[in-house]
Amino acid sequence: MTDAEDLRGRTKAFALRVIVMYSALSRRDPAQVLGRQVLRSATSVGANYREAQRGRSKAEFIAKIGDCLKELDETAYWLALLEEAAIVPAAKLVALRDECNQLLAIFTAISKKAKG
Template sequence: MREEGALKHDDLRQRTKNFALRIIRMYGVLPKTTEAQVLGKQILRSGTAIGANYREAYRARSDAEFVAKIGDCLKELDETAYWLELLGEAGIVSAIRLGDLADETDQLIAIFTTIAKRIRGRRRNEG
């Protein structure tokens, strides 16, 4: 079971890193308008913070610390979803081009929500 958890961790670690790389590449091709650059810098910060926070979560010293860091991942994901919406609705990037990133954001939100609920449930059952 421990090995299975490590494999899932490695998969999610790589997935959040790949997500950050996609955000970086998207930022690099944004128009050089003030609006695009301001929104781009916001999404660059939030979209790359997810993987860093997940790495910190995995090194947590307690379940409470782990859940708190997973909460930080969720906060950054929600913020990233917001910036993606603004980029699309402002007409800076077409909704079609943002579709895959928005879908991956939603999937990561679901994954991190499940992880947090599972740990909280385990803590309740132990206590």
């Protein structure tokens, strides 16, 4: 398996884990509002990565990787809010937040390499 295939799988698995977390949220407004935000940003990472792989130019690839970074950063924000608002216990978010941070590091490295 190539690194690109592995990252495709990781971003998809990350999205699926967020979908499961969202499905378990309370139906109260704050949980649903924050949940929809994290659902949107987390599921778009994999889609943007796939678009980057099909980019027609280096500039397009770099732009889509930048979109991945933006969405991951936003996902980290929403996950932190879910925890700090006591909507989801911190212990239940540890693995998701860790994977989000690892993906941020990976996409940062890809971006730097592509620009360099």
